[in-house]
Each structure stands twice: as structure tokens, then as C-alpha cells.
Amino acid sequence: MNQQLSISFPNFISVHIKREDLIHPFVSGNKFRKLKYNLLQAKEENQETVLTFGGAFSNHIAAVAFAGKEKGFKTIGIIRGDELGSKISGNPTLLFAQNCGMQLEFISREEYRLKSEASFLENLKKQFGDFYLIPEGGTNELAVKGCQEILTEEDVVFDYICCSIGTGGTISGIINSVLPYQKVLGFPALKGDFLKDEIRNFAQNENWDLITDYHFGGYGKIDSALIGFINQFYEENQIPLDPIYTGKMVFGVIDLINKNYFPAQSKILLIHTGGIQGIQGMNIKLRNKQLPTININV
Structure with a gap:
């Protein structure tokens, strides 16, 4: 299901989020x-x-x-x-x-x-x-095959497809299934761009790039700005975001829109890859550090 965000974006840019997190209650x-x-x-x-x-x-x-x-x-x-x-x-x-x-x-x-x-x-x-x-x-060849089924016929209208990256399997499947005029942007949860080689092991097309500025310090690292963003996003859109993957990607896309990274009238699709179960564990860590928690019931 694609859900349009209720945020006013500059330059007539439209943003939808594909709710892959709703596929299954526990295997999302x-x-x-x-x-x-x-x-x-x-x-x-x-x-x-x-x-x-x-x-x-x-x-x-x-x-x-x-x-x-x-x-x-x-x-x-x-x-x-x-x-x-x-x-x-x-x-x-x-x-x-x-x-x-x-x-x-x-x-x-x-x-x-x-x-x-x-x-x-x-x-x-x-x-x-x-x-x-x-x-x-x-991530292996069969996983990439499954991820090639994320995009459907209704997604041909989008110019950019954005997703978070852990091991590279999901974005590889998406890259293999996009159309020539579409560009895939990956937002790694880890530091660096070393994942490019991993992705090239599975991806057959070249219309993709990695945005490496939104890892928030590395895998599993978050700060009060990201927590505040996730909480506000949920309050305004009723869409939960996990702090390890999708939350960082959505933060990055909105920041790039505000910095005029995308051309006017761009149609952007964000892939929600799930991961909501991890919020409970993250909140335990945040409480131990006496930091604000993520206010999403899971």
C-alpha cells in the first residue's frame, strides 16, 4: 500500500511511502x-x-x-x-x-x-x-529475488525510489526491478560507501546511488534529533518509523528535499522496510542512557 505523506513539500514535490511494514505482523x-x-x-x-x-x-x-x-x-x-x-x-x-x-x-x-x-x-x-x-x-540471491517483487505496476509513476540499506539485498532487488527513467537512492545505516561492491554483486542496473550522510554515527547509533523526528513524524502521519533503518532514510529524504536536492515536481517513493519490533529494545538502551524515548506503541 502506498500512502501519501501529509507534509507540504516545496517545488511541488510529492512523496509517498510504501507500507511494506504492513505485509505481516511479525515477518514484516x-x-x-x-x-x-x-x-x-x-x-x-x-x-x-x-x-x-x-x-x-x-x-x-x-x-x-x-x-x-x-x-x-x-x-x-x-x-x-x-x-x-x-x-x-x-x-x-x-x-x-x-x-x-x-x-x-x-x-x-x-x-x-x-x-x-x-x-x-x-x-x-x-x-x-x-x-x-x-x-x-x-541477503543472498533468493532474497534479492524476493525483493524484486517490492515494486508493482502502481509504482511506475515515481521518479525516485528511496530505501534504507543494511546488507544491500533489498536495494539490489529494487534496482533490478525499476524502469530506466527511475533512480534508486539508498541510505546506508552504516558508515561509508563500501556497500557499493556488495550491491554490484546482485544488482544489474546502474541507475542508483548511495546517500551516506544520514547514518547518525553508524549502525545502531541515534541521537535526540532523530528521536524527535520519529516521534513528530508518527504524531503527524500515524506512520511508525524504526530508528535503525527507515527512520534515518525518511529523515534524509526530507532534509534533501529542503536542500533542493530533487528537481521540482519530482515524485518520490519511500520504501518502509519494517523493523518496528526493534523499538522496544532501542527504548531500553535510551532509558539506560537517560535519553528521550521513541513514543510508538509496538
Whole structure:
């Protein structure tokens, strides 16, 4: 569903937001898209177990846990940070995953860096038996295939398609499905433009660019300005934004509009990739730092 924002933009610019966060109550946004064909492939391979990786408040971990339960898979989550094993009850994301039946295995950050190495994966198979592997964040060729279905016929009217970026899978699928006159703008949640190489591994077109000025200090970093923006945006539009991904992207797009980045009469589509479940965990961190919280009920 595309929803027009109730904000007055200069230069007759129109902005709509595609509510991918409404696809599914627990497997929302790009996670639904990324898992769709991976879980079908796991079924085709007669796999009973799905194993993946993630951090303390990972949208991906939560989505795989629920989707696995829904589709009849056993799920295993390899979690970054061995200290988290004793803190599940105070972590909304990990508690949700565990309640969905996911087996959580906590490893050190040093071990976690080895997650793509063949020897590390072989040791996991010795420990857990055979499994279908989904990488951290869910990005692989099947995930990109799913994300190519985000845009529909109603989206041909837009000049710019904007989305946040974590591992690059979502934007790659969008890039592969846009029309020649459309441009895709990605807003990384991480510092730097190193993701360009990752995106080129999957994306076939060249009509895209990365806007790297709105990471707010890096992955998982936010400040009072972003919190205030998310709260005000929700109050004015009744659209929740997560602070890690979509919130930063929407902040960036509106800032660029006010700086005359976009030509007059541009039609802009923002992709809401979900991630709302992470707000609870972020608010715990904000309270611990005695900072304002995100006033959105999840």
C-alpha cells in the first residue's frame, strides 16, 4: 500500500511511502521478501532446520524465528555476544525469538566474525546437524529475488525510489526491478560507501546511488534529533518509523528535499522496510542512557 505523506513539500514535490511494514505482523517489510524464496528452497531441499545469524535486537532473528514456526521449521539463531545468554528475559527481541521456538546459541564477537568461513560453518554442522543456511541479514540471491517483487505496476509513476540499506539485498532487488527513467537512492545505516561492491554483486542496473550522510554515527547509533523526528513524524502521519533503518532514510529524504536536492515536481517513493519490533529494545538502551524515548506503541 502506498500512502501519501501529509507534509507540504516545496517545488511541488510529492512523496509517498510504501507500507511494506504492513505485509505481516511479525515477518514484516524486507524480511518477508527475503525469506519467501529461501524458505521455499529449504522445503524443496527437505531441510527441517534453518540456521542464521544476528545481533541482540536483530529484525532478521525475530523474523526467521516466527517464519520458521509458521512454516514448520526448527530454527537456530547464532547470536553475536556471549554475554547476552544470561540476559534473554530483558531483551524483547531474543525473548520473542525464543518463545517462537528458536534455539539461541551465543558466541563471542571474535567467533562471530568467522561466520562466513567454511571451517566455522562445518563446525556448526557437526554441532547441530544438517541445516539450511540463511546469512546474517538474509541477503543472498533468493532474497534479492524476493525483493524484486517490492515494486508493482502502481509504482511506475515515481521518479525516485528511496530505501534504507543494511546488507544491500533489498536495494539490489529494487534496482533490478525499476524502469530506466527511475533512480534508486539508498541510505546506508552504516558508515561509508563500501556497500557499493556488495550491491554490484546482485544488482544489474546502474541507475542508483548511495546517500551516506544520514547514518547518525553508524549502525545502531541515534541521537535526540532523530528521536524527535520519529516521534513528530508518527504524531503527524500515524506512520511508525524504526530508528535503525527507515527512520534515518525518511529523515534524509526530507532534509534533501529542503536542500533542493530533487528537481521540482519530482515524485518520490519511500520504501518502509519494517523493523518496528526493534523499538522496544532501542527504548531500553535510551532509558539506560537517560535519553528521550521513541513514543510508538509496538
